[in-house]
Amino acid sequence: MPGVDLNYFIRQANKLTEKIEKRKQELAEETIEKKSQNDLVTVKVSGSQEIKSIKIAPSAVDPNDIAMLEDLVIATVNSALQASREHMQAELGKVSGGIKIPGITP
Numbered sequence: 305m306p307g308v309d310l311n312y313f314i315r316q317a318n319k320l321t322e323k324i325e326k327r328k329q330e331l332a333e334e335t336i337e338k339k340s341q342n343d344l345v346t347v348k349v350s351g352s353q354e355i356k357s358i359k360i361a362p363s364a365v366d367p368n369d370i371a372m373l374e375d376l377v378i379a380t381v382n383s384a385l386q387a388s389r390e391h392m393q394a395e396l397g398k399v400s401g402g403i404k405i406p407g408i409t410p
Contacts, residue, residue, distance in 0.1 A: 320400060327399050328352075331392050338384035345376050347384040351392055355381065 331351030344364035348356040
């Protein structure tokens, strides 16, 4: 097709891919923190959805109700992971201009 420079589009796509990969690396270094509704459990995850720490308040430990603590930990971990995914999607959307690139943007 006359007037269409495919090499230009390929270069632009490569630049965008590089920017997205760089931002993914930066996001992996960021930390997202979520607390349970009653602040008994605090979970920190990285931007790459790796759990960094879990803190449990001593008052949350009731030997007669371990199931409640387990549920609280699971709910807080899931909330932190969801917040991390949403943060990553929003940040990568800024870089890509909202363009979804299979295998590169979530």
